[in-house]
């Protein structure tokens with residue numbers, strides 16, 4: 001099991017709105033950024049790897065699988081757990 005801190009996200013318009021399709025993350029204890037497609041992150045979460053975000057104050061938020069069904073959407077992606085704040089929410093990370 002490994003833990004990865006997501007540092008930036010790439011979103012794409014997937015009808016009817018945008019979703020995260022790719023992220024860059026750094027494994028705990030490492031310094032190199034790695035790129036993961038959202039699909040790959042979902043598979044790794046199934047295999048008990050963990051992804052999280054962290055704000056400058058050190059507050060972490062867990063990242064989970066997310067199947068969006070809003071407005072007829074059927075996209076399988078990832079998002080922050082509900083207790084994430086605006087500072088450490090996946091949606092507020094820089095673009096990459």
Ligand SMILES: [Zn+2]
Nearest residue numbers: 068070073075
């Ligand atoms: Zn959606």
